[in-house]
Amino acid sequence: RSKGKKLSSLPPGPKRWPFIGSAFHMPKHYAWRTFSKWKEVYGNIIYLDVLGTPIVVINSASTAKDLLDKRSSIYSDRPHLVMASELAGLDQAFPLKQYGEAWRTQRRLISQHLSSSAIPKYHMIQESEASKFVLRVLSNKGLRWTSESLRKQVELGIAANILNVTYGYPLNSADDPFLRQSTRVMDDFSKTTEAGAWIVDMIPQLKYMPSWMPGSGFLKTARDVRSNYEAVIKKLFQWTKDNLDNEMAIPSICSTALSAKGSYVSAALEEQLSFAAFSALGGGLDTNISTFMSFILAMVLYPEVQAKARAEIDNVVGTLRLPTLDDKESLPFVRSVVTEVMRFYPPVPLGLPHSLQQDDVYNDMFLPKKSIILPNVWYMLHDPEVFDKPDIFNPSRYGGLESEMQKVTDITFGFGRRVCPGRHFAENSIFSMVATLLATCEILPPSDSTGKEYKPEVSMVGSGTIVFCGPFECTIKPRPESSHLLGEL
Numbered sequence: 001r002s003k004g005k006k007l008s009s010l011p012p013g014p015k016r017w018p019f020i021g022s023a024f025h026m027p028k029h030y031a032w033r034t035f036s037k038w039k040e041v042y043g044n045i046i047y048l049d050v051l052g053t054p055i056v057v058i059n060s061a062s063t064a065k066d067l068l069d070k071r072s073s074i075y076s077d078r079p080h081l082v083m084a085s086e087l088a089g090l091d092q093a094f095p096l097k098q099y100g101e102a103w104r105t106q107r108r109l110i111s112q113h114l115s116s117s118a119i120p121k122y123h124m125i126q127e128s129e130a131s132k133f134v135l136r137v138l139s140n141k142g143l144r145w146t147s148e149s150l151r152k153q154v155e156l157g158i159a160a161n162i163l164n165v166t167y168g169y170p171l172n173s174a175d176d177p178f179l180r181q182s183t184r185v186m187d188d189f190s191k192t193t194e195a196g197a198w199i200v201d202m203i204p205q206l207k208y209m210p211s212w213m214p215g216s217g218f219l220k221t222a223r224d225v226r227s228n229y230e231a232v233i234k235k236l237f238q239w240t241k242d243n244l245d246n247e248m249a250i251p252s253i254c255s256t257a258l259s260a261k262g263s264y265v266s267a268a269l270e271e272q273l274s275f276a277a278f279s280a281l282g283g284g285l286d287t288n289i290s291t292f293m294s295f296i297l298a299m300v301l302y303p304e305v306q307a308k309a310r311a312e313i314d315n316v317v318g319t320l321r322l323p324t325l326d327d328k329e330s331l332p333f334v335r336s337v338v339t340e341v342m343r344f345y346p347p348v349p350l351g352l353p354h355s356l357q358q359d360d361v362y363n364d365m366f367l368p369k370k371s372i373i374l375p376n377v378w379y380m381l382h383d384p385e386v387f388d389k390p391d392i393f394n395p396s397r398y399g400g401l402e403s404e405m406q407k408v409t410d411i412t413f414g415f416g417r418r419v420c421p422g423r424h425f426a427e428n429s430i431f432s433m434v435a436t437l438l439a440t441c442e443i444l445p446p447s448d449s450t451g452k453e454y455k456p457e458v459s460m461v462g463s464g465t466i467v468f469c470g471p472f473e474c475t476i477k478p479r480p481e482s483s484h485l486l487g488e489l
């Protein structure tokens, strides 16, 4: 390696200054936009040094695969985040854990229940939540929605799926305290892990600041984040345990592990299980909500795509019954629409950061140990070398082929040994809600005060790790030709 280091130079990047490196250039918000612009200047791999921390931005899917997939034995660590992990304690759950035994134990505890062979057992839950979602949407008599009010209903549907599967918890209200506390954790996660947003991540010594000193507000933020996080994880797990003792729990990931025949679950393993289970909730909530809200927006903006997807459902499933997850294989255009939403509006535009465990050399470039690796997922999904006319929303680009759609899902759900363990489950939850909504309802653009329809102009907002489409309005009304289906919901 040291020989490689001598022969190779660091990847190109913005000018580095003594001591501070390229800190001035590090974008504070919407970093993926700046990194995408830099691609024109510096190329597929960009190097930044922020106050001594090496950062490598990857702007190409094939490079991400070469490094994060093919060399996953050294690219699967997470960076040590001072704000999110050390101060707020969010690395007690495995998405932020360092690569190693504790990460492996937690990941195994949930991934075995979310593999493609394990998930058919959740179809009924997902289909039932999709129906309940449509009923709630139609119970709004005005039929007009702001994205904010619709998001509450989407959140309820998505969270009900995951809480049911992980804890066996029956979620019935958007105001449920478990749900409210969990969404707060998600907001905190997104906020505290945002690349470049916390000065203490760049100057770790600041964590020793006395809390009375001006500028130390981040210490209180971290304390508040930690106490809400630990409380909600404990309470949710305790709920499953209490209901297990009362023999009330339906089999869930937690109850299955706790009641497995002949197994002794130690206190230490229980603790790992409680964090692993919450990781599924945390990983699956905002990512799915963002994707589904972007789907609604796409249907408002591209009515011809909506009509084509609905026509496919009518042709394949007919109008006498609701689509189910068993129909998924026979509905390639509907799957293409979901895929195109994930490509056009990626909910995690910079993925989750990986960290390099030892010095490496790639294409004659030296990549130092402990580099934070940021995959620019947004650019990879808008790369004109991979996707023809990437700025056009066009689900037909996949020709209905799974192999073409995989070019998107292989990027959206992350890389290597850290790849999202909930991806198959997520695809089913979203598909079920999309197909049930399209079969029973029409999604229409909003109208102005004169009754004239208009197309909202919306971009992705929120500068945390997970982003959402900006505010918009729409109308959702029942399809007259499927009115008899509403009785099935």
Ligand code: HEM
Pocket (backbone or CB within 6 Å): 094, 095, 096, 107, 114, 162, 279, 280, 281, 282, 283, 284, 285, 287, 288, 291, 347, 348, 351, 352, 353, 354, 412, 413, 414, 415, 416, 417, 418, 419, 420, 421, 422, 423, 425, 426
């Ligand atoms: C549209 C939906 C989803 C998207 C776009 C998404 C995306 C991602 C991404 C980009 C990562 C980081 C991978 C990496 O480090 O390279 C990830 C990790 C993770 N996801 Fe998902 N995810 C989704 C749904 C879900 C669901 C439904 C669950 C659970 C039921 C889940 C659980 C997790 C967990 C636990 C991790 C951490 C993996 C680790 O660090 O080992 N995700 N996801």
